[in-house]
Amino acid sequence: MARTNIRLVEAYNKLLTICDNEEIGSSLASENALALDLGVSRTVVRSALERLTKAGIVALNGRHKAILRRSNEDDKMERPPAPQGLDELENRFFEWVLHMDVPAGTVLNVAQLAKEFGVATHTLQEFLSSLSRYGIVARRPKGGWLLEGFTTSFALELSEFRSVLELNAVRQLLTLPKEHPIWARLQTLETEHRTLLTEIDEKFHDFSRLDQRFHTAINSVVDNRFVKEFQKIISLIFHYHFQWNKSDERIRNESAIHEHLAYLDALRSRDPVKAEAAARVHLATSTQTLLNSLKAHDHADG
Numbered sequence: 001m002a003r004t005n006i007r008l009v010e011a012y013n014k015l016l017t018i019c020d021n022e023e024i025g026s027s028l029a030s031e032n033a034l035a036l037d038l039g040v041s042r043t044v045v046r047s048a049l050e051r052l053t054k055a056g057i058v059a060l061n062g063r064h065k066a067i068l069r070r071s072n073e074d075d076k077m078e079r080p081p082a083p084q085g086l087d088e089l090e091n092r093f094f095e096w097v098l099h100m101d102v103p104a105g106t107v108l109n110v111a112q113l114a115k116e117f118g119v120a121t122h123t124l125q126e127f128l129s130s131l132s133r134y135g136i137v138a139r140r141p142k143g144g145w146l147l148e149g150f151t152t153s154f155a156l157e158l159s160e161f162r163s164v165l166e167l168n169a170v171r172q173l174l175t176l177p178k179e180h181p182i183w184a185r186l187q188t189l190e191t192e193h194r195t196l197l198t199e200i201d202e203k204f205h206d207f208s209r210l211d212q213r214f215h216t217a218i219n220s221v222v223d224n225r226f227v228k229e230f231q232k233i234i235s236l237i238f239h240y241h242f243q244w245n246k247s248d249e250r251i252r253n254e255s256a257i258h259e260h261l262a263y264l265d266a267l268r269s270r271d272p273v274k275a276e277a278a279a280r281v282h283l284a285t286s287t288q289t290l291l292n293s294l295k296a297h298d299h300a301d302g
Contacts, residue, residue, distance in 0.1 A: 006116045007096075009077045011038045012048040016071040019057055028058065028065035051077075089127055092117050094236050097147065108137065108145040134233055150237070152291060159287035162234050163280070165227055169219045170279050174270050176221060183268075185217050190264050193257050200254050207253035212238075214260055218267075238290060252289065259285060 015038070018028065028034065028049075035045045049065065052058040055075055059066045096102065096116070114124045128145050131137045135154070138146050148154070176182055189210075196206060212235055219231045259282040266278035 007040055008044055008047055011040045011044050012051055012077050014038055015048050015052060016057070016075060019052070019067050020070050022067055024067055024069065026067055028067065030063065086127070089117060089119060089123075090232075090236060093127070093131075097150070102147060104148060104151055106147045107140070108147055110145065131233075134230075136233075155290050156287070158234060158237060159283070159290060161230070162238075162286075163283045165222075165231060165234070166215065166219060166283060167276060167279055168227075169222045170267070170275055171272065173218060173221045173267060174272055174275060180221075182217065182221055186264055186267065189214055189217060190261065193260055193264075197254070197257050200250065200257070204250040204253045207256060211256065211260075238286065256282075256285065256289075 015028075015034070018037075022028070029037070031042045031045050031049075035042045038045065049058060049060065053060050057067070057069055057071060057075065059068055096113075108128070110121055110124055110128070114121045117124065119127075128137050129139075132139060135148055136150075138148055140146050173182060192210060193214075196203060196210060215238075216231070216235060219227070222228075259278075263275075263278045263282050266275040269275065
């Protein structure tokens with residue numbers, strides 16, 4: 001199975017044991033009861049139940065969670081190995097924050113998190129220090145770290161800054177000669193978009209990664225170390241937030257693909273007005289999707 005958060009791994013494996021100890025056909029307890037029993041949030045419970053459903057161990061029908069079969073050794077999830085580099089640690093941290101229901105204002109237990117991520121305490125301290133520049137975490141007056149969180153205000157500020165960076169990238173991209181590698185890269189991305197569009201019913205979940213590669217490609221034309229650093233963080237946050245809101249996901253992703261294709265067409269035209277207009281339309285949609293994901297998450301956990 002794919003690498004994921006240790007808390008989810010442990011909750012999932014405990015649920016396997018619970019299912020094995022119950023009668024086939026019986027129903028699991030409520031999400032609240034399971035969260036209390038497992039010592040995790042409802043968000044983690046829902047993620048574990050989703051995996052159990054995909055594995056054919058549990059069938060969800062509203063609040064009824066029928067046990068369909070016993071587990072086997074292949075059903076178990078393995079604990080993720082230690083991160084191999086800063087990029088993987090960043091991914092692990094954002095997955096933990098955005099998927100594991102960590103609210104704003106949470107005091108971060110560095111020793112516990114270092115153990116969970118499989119890194120040395122000083123490595124995590126240095127990583128958190130780097131994140132403090134973005135306002136994601138803050139050092140507490142008496143020591144330790146506080147998660148500032150991803151609020152509506154944070155999302156709006158992040159989106160505004162993202163637009164500034166990407167519109168600047170668009171202006172630079174339009175000046176590049178046809179021999180520049182970016183044009184071939186964008187052509188490849190267009191092919192991938194059109195392919196996904198033909199398979200949207202089965203593979204709409206794949207759009208998140210494609211969206212990440214699309215915006216990374218556009219911003220790659222800016223040769224500025226500070227822009228690249230901020231763009232990486234922005235990309236991660238948008239990528240993980242988009243996975244929160246599952247309502248109308250297929251429709252949203254199909255619509256976003258069409259916006260990307262219009263964006264690509266505008267870039268190829270080399271018309272600055274047309275290209276910037278297409279960029280603004282899509283960036284506005286992305287901002288609304290980000291805000292909706294926050295609302296959906298708050299509603300789910302309310």
